[in-house]
Amino acid sequence: MSSAGSPVEKPAKAASKHTLGSLRGPLAGSDADIESIEKTPGDVSLVEPKLKQKKTRRVKRHFARFWCCYVFWSVIFLAIFLPIFFLVVIPAIAQLVLDNGTLLLVNATILEPRPDSILLTLEAALDLPISLPVRIDPFLLSIYNQDVEGNNTIFSSELAGTVIDGNTTLGVESVHTPVDVKLWTDYVHKVVFTPHAPLPVKGETNAYLGKLKSHVKLDKNIHQNTLNQFPGFSIEDPSLVFNETDYNLVAKATLPNLSVMTLQIGTTVLDLKAGNYTLGNATIDDLILYPGNHSSPVTGILDLDYLVSNLHGILETQGDALSRGFLRLDAVGRSATYDGELVPYYTEALQQLTLTAEVALAGLVLNTVEGVIRPNGTNIFHNLTDPNGPTSIHDIINSIDDPDGSLGLNKTRPNS
Structure with missing residues (x-):
């Protein structure tokens, strides 16, 4: 006791080194502040922070308590989502793929x-x-x-x-x-x-x-290319013929087909016009339009008497075509028949269609003359150039009366 009469505090006795547990650190979960432990560089703590431990325990306790709720709502979600996915989303994707094809x-x-x-x-x-x-x-x-x-x-x-x-x-x-x-x-x-x-x-x-x-x-x-009124339509190799009873005009007609379609039109009849003058008609038997340019044989009737009687008016419709050596003709559809029956859908389209072509007059004249000279490929003057023929040119010359030779004819005389 001190002189003042108050007890004297004795210094605490140092813990003995032999005391049990005196050298160990604070235990995990004790009230000691774990973060206050001094760490030297390079030390690794094997103990999680107290705050993280609390969050983990809290989440585990939450799921352990409410797991049935999560299962219930998951089932509800799948029950709604899966039908929508298979009945709405998948068909919508399939339709979109087809639409974009x-x-x-x-x-x-x-x-x-x-x-x-x-x-x-x-x-x-x-x-x-x-x-x-x-x-x-x-x-x-x-x-x-x-x-x-x-x-x-x-x-x-x-x-x-x-x-x-x-x-x-x-x-x-x-x-x-x-x-x-x-x-x-x-x-x-x-x-x-x-x-x-x-x-x-x-x-x-x-x-x-x-x-x-x-x-x-x-x-x-x-999407496709279609006929577009047959651009490039032409009438080629026209010729007048005089040894047929059903027609007096032959030619070839080209109707370009720009599509990939093959169309069988049937027997097609076209009126041939020069302006408002109908000169005759042309017929294409069993017309089939193949893709590309293909020519079809044409037979027709040209009214020569009508042409001659209206020649002045017809020439006025030609414009500059005659000066270039061409005859401008319009082919207007009249009818299309197949197997003896009128084809209404083709006939209606043809009747509204006008095809214009320019026919070379020189070619028409030459082909006509050649047809007259060589009907069926045979020259009608063949006998006139054959010395042994009954109507040879020598017989014709010998039949001419030229007693004094004033005509200069070199007649063939029989051997004496």
Whole structure:
């Protein structure tokens, strides 16, 4: 005790080095501040910070307590999302792929044109912007008129199911196909008079990408070149003939076909005009328009009496064509028939079509003279140049009376 009477504090006795646990650090989870422990450079702490430990324990306790809620809402989400994915998203993607695909007309052959049907071959190349094979079911492909609402199908044909892998050809071959005459007539008019009349096609089918099934709709315009009033139409090698009873004019007509279509028109009759003067007609038997330039034989009747009686007026319609040595003729369609029946859709288009050609007069005269001299390839003056012929030129000369030789004829005299 101090002199002031207060107890004297004794210094704390230092912990003995032999005391148990005196040399260990603070225990994990104790109240000691772990971050206050001094670390030397290079030391690695194996103990997580207290704050991170608390967050981890809190998350674990949360999931351990509410895991059934998470499972419940996951099931609800999948029950909503999966039907939408398979019934809406996948079909939408399949439809988008089809819409972005390319459809090109490879070949179209229309034969046997009857008043209400055709023999159809149609091939189109479909290229989808996807590298995976896609299988489609059989479906009904319809050609239709986009300008008409309601029932606008021109004709339809069944396409077989196939696998589309890259550039794939779809189509039908040699199928007798009924047509809607009015709608088909309108479309034929577009083909004849415009340069690029698209071919509208539509149809519905099921498409399979692996096991995934999608219902898709095809509705596309197949772009193509069309006839465009036959630019480059010409009449070549014309000639008048006088040894036939059914016709007196022969020639070759070229009707360029700029499309990939092959069209059988049938027997085609054209009126030949010079201005308002109808000089005669021309007939092309069983006209078939192949792609490219192809000539067809023409036979016709030229009314020579009418031509001579109206020669002055006809010459006035020619303008500068005569000065260049040509005769300008207009060929106006009259009719198209197949197998003895009038083909209405082709006839209507031809009656509105006027084809203009310039015929070389020199060629017409020369071909006509050659036809007269060589009918069927034989020279009619052959006997006149044959000394042994009954009507040889020598017989004609000998028949001329020239007793004094004043005409200078070198007559053949018999040997004495």
